[in-house]
Amino acid sequence: MKKNVVFSIVARNYLSLAYALGDSLKKYNEDYEYHIIIADRFDGLDKSQEPFSVLSLEDIGLNGQLLDELAFKYGITEFCTAVKPFCFDYFFKNGFTKAIYFDPDICTFSSLNPIFDELEKKSIVVTPHFFTVEEDYTGTISEQLLLHVGGFNFGFVGVSKVGGGQAFINWWKNRLTNFSYQDKIEALHTDQKFGDLIPSFFFDDLFVSKDLGRNMSFWNLHERSLISKDDSYFVENKITKQQTNRLIFYHFAGYEITRKGDLVHKNHREYKFSDFPEIDQLYKWYGEQLQKWNFKKYISIDYGYGKFDNGIMIKxxxxxxxxxxxxxxxxxxxxxxxxxxxxxxxxxxxxxxxxxxxxxxxxxxxxxxxxxxxxxxxxxxxxxxxxxxxxxxxxxxxxxxxxxxxxxxxxxxxxxxxxxxxxxxxxxxxxxxxxxx
Incomplete structure (x- = not known):
């Protein structure tokens, strides 16, 4: 049995994204297992017919009254993130010692071995949204928004059983059982905002990666430039010009499949491909991957926890x-x-x-x-x-x-x-x- 696992969590309508992620993992990685957890009803899915391993929430031990409560009180994004520590816990209880979570809208472009190596020494590996200090901030997304959503982006989290890894999962799971909401007044932002407390509670177990090639996305485009060289991608620090790393994974957050207009992120109109031409081809490639994995087939599937049993929409x-x-x-x-x-x-x-x-x-x-x-x-x-x-x-x-x-x-x-x-x-x-x- 392999000791390393990579997993993602999706509602059924995002399965094509999780398949594209799985496909990218195969190209650059060995000695790992990949699983997709379905945070949704399992209707219409046949495990034997899916291209990658899919697990229901019942498979990971989340069922009964607790499952009903979480699935109802949380919206779709809140719910998908709330079950994240439950998944880590399941994999650790089933023999894995190192686990990496990726949001489904991520693809990998080189080996994950550096991350798994870090998890030999530290039990928690995270990435900041960005990390280059600027006296006069040049980013487009506001720093105030980051103060709300959290300093780390939990589209990626690596956890191992070394040191306090299990204690972190137990703590995180307890918090998300009741506080995985998106709520500015309560200073909550799904599973991610609790990451701000990790340096205080799990300081000795934490590794904060400052590798530019991890979690590149729209929120750090002011800091990072994408460079294509010899059929590989590299990321340069746009501000200091003093650091370049190989691209390990890119986070296509807010990707608009139709690519209508010039928007990098469908909900952030301030980000335009005309301002960041170096990422245009990468996004076109990603669109092709989603088409390859039948995006149109899955995207129209209704969220199973979005309606009462009589079909009326839950608001x-x-x-x-x-x-x-x-x-x-x-x-x-x-x-x-x-x-x-x-x-x-x-x-x-x-x-x-x-x-x-x-x-x-x-x-x-x-x-x-x-x-x-x-x-x-x-x-x-x-x-x-x-x-x-x-x-x-x-x-x-x-x-x-x-x-x-x-x-x-x-x-x-x-x-x-x-x-x-x-x-x-x-x-x-x-x-x-x-x-x-």
Missing amino acids: HYHRRLYRRLLMDNVKIENPFGVASNQNNFYKLLRDNNLISKSKENVDKVNEVTLDSFDSKVKIINKFMVVFKSLIGSDKYFLLMKFFQRYSKIENQHFLIKEYRKDYKFFNENRRGDFSVK
Whole structure:
């Protein structure tokens, strides 16, 4: 049995990305196993017919009430990242001693042996988003955003059983059972933000890689230049001009399969191929790999945990209201269930007019996607000017301060009449007591 394992975690619609990753691994690596964990329903998959090993969450020991709870209270990205330490734990319990996790939108371009060698001495290997100090920052993505999402990018994490590796996995798994949310107010960003605590808790076990060839992506394009030479890729430090490393893996985060327009990242319009022409061919190559692995076949597969058992879409506010009831120790056996003879979560939502049969995904609406956003905001502004004149500036801004937390869905559970009487205000800074004192 091999001792090294590489794995990725996907919902079914991202299987082609995980297959492209697996294909790239075969070209440059030996003496490892590769597995894909499906953080989704397993319907429609035949393990014997898939080109790479696929494992269900039940296969890794995550099932029953805990699986239902995690799959419901977390959105798709939150859920896929929450199960990450459970996967590491599974592989360690099954004989592997060194494990590397990759996001599915990564491809490798040379051997992973340097990382596995580092895991002989250190139990945790991570990569910063970037590491070159600049007094006047030249990057496009804001440093404030990185302060929110975390200093390390957990699209890659290497862990071994050396030293405190298992202790780290146990700690991380415990935290992500309840705190794998994307939530700026609570200073959470899925599994990744907890990485900021690793230097404090696991200092002696940690290796922070400053290899430019690891985790190159849109967020460090101000720091790194891609160079093609003799059928290989190298990465040069664009700022210092004093370091060059072979490209080990590239992270195609935010890749837009259609390649319409000039965008490097589909959600970050400030990154354009015309500004970074050296990566254009690499991205075209990646698009070809996704086509090779039947991207169109998989991308349209619905997320299995995205609907109640009757097919009605689960909205973001449903997940957060469910979270609040869990915080209040309300017992809900099957949050996906809709049977009328059950005292279930769906019935609570339906009876309180919190179920919408609209197929529009309001969770994706923002200032970019909403039609006439600016004109709508101007109308609201006019109303707020009148409102401020009625209550005065002090009370107006006090109310705005209050709304920062009151607008959190977890503080809107009074909309469920059964829990209105004992309402307590949730402030994440007052652990163990929701009330304000």
